[in-house]
Amino acid sequence: MYGLGIIKGMAITMKHFVATYLDDIHWLSRGGRYYNDEALQVRQSLNGKGVITVFYPEEKLPVPERFRFVPFLVTDEPESGQNWGHDWCTSCGICAKVCPPQCIWIERGKQPNGRPKPEPEKFFIDIDICMNCGLCAEFCPFDAIKMDHDYELASYDRTTAHIHDKERLSKPLSYWREIAPKKAEAEAAARDFSKLAKERRKNRKRGGEEGQEERLEEAKSRQLIYRGGLY
Ligand code: SF4
Ligand code: SF4
CATH class of the missing domain: 3.30.70.3270 (Alpha-Beta Plaits)
Incomplete structure (x- = not known):
């Protein structure tokens, strides 16, 4: 219906506006809105409510794993x-x-x-x-x-x-494991996989090694965690 979209948009804005103040009151009663690690963690996550301003540099938004600088x-x-x-x-x-x-x-x-x-x-x-x-x-x-x-x-x-x-x-x-744990783990798995695959090629002539296939499969599935975008 004509105009319904505008009303809906305004209602969402109003909801966020009210939620911002309610959230302030919530965190004020738990040690203050600013400089409070617990408040920052919740407010800057998907569970955060309302619209907040980040008071940089005292407050900083956590960067996602895929973030890249120099x-x-x-x-x-x-x-x-x-x-x-x-x-x-x-x-x-x-x-x-x-x-x-x-x-x-x-x-x-x-x-x-x-x-x-x-x-x-x-x-x-x-x-x-x-x-x-x-x-x-x-x-x-x-x-x-x-x-x-x-x-x-x-x-x-x-x-x-x-x-x-x-x-x-x-x-x-x-340091790399700390800032990008999932990617670092997938890379380590890929390195293990290629090392194990090389060993398998060598060992084939000698009839293989016990547990080799299982270790290869395990390394393969570890790499897929990252490739599947599960982070
Ligand atoms: S090993 Fe990697 S970082 Fe070093 S020169 Fe080659 S591409 Fe660059
Ligand atoms: S060093 Fe060169 S290739 Fe690497 S991120 Fe900077 S511009 Fe890109």
Whole structure:
């Protein structure tokens, strides 16, 4: 009926308007609306009611797992006294090639005999040029570069503060597991799957190994959790 849509829209707006005040009263009686972790968690989730303003930077909305900001380099867990562990990056250069604005610069390491070393000596990303597309992370064959969730990188420095070097870029695998647990788990399963599949091919000639098929199936189903979008 003509005009019914407008009335319905206004009723929904009014419902949210009232819910906002009722929700304020609810959380005020439980320790205050602002700076209260429990209130923030509920209000910023799908269970939140009303319309709320986020008082950034005191309040921050949690970012979804797929959120991506500038890239970082994955390393093994650091040993005590070290900031990061062994690089996953093999310095293959694929990320630098696919990067649309060409903001990645890599210098490959050299062995004492002069042959190339499969790890970067230097690795730079100019984050002022990076457009956060994530292609570097998509194309890396070694899961060595990932998109970070840290978006508070603004500074007044107009020289080199935004050219992130290897030290600034390197973060241990546990960090990636913390910010993207489902994707990290699916990637680990994919790596297990490909390792097990290789072993199976080798072992076939020897008649296979006990429990091999079950382990392969298990790794396969773990990868599907992510691919099926269940997160
Ligand atoms: S694609 Fe991956 S392994 Fe290759 S240089 Fe880039 S980060 Fe390193
Ligand atoms: S996110 Fe995109 S623009 Fe940024 S470094 Fe990676 S490929 Fe380049």
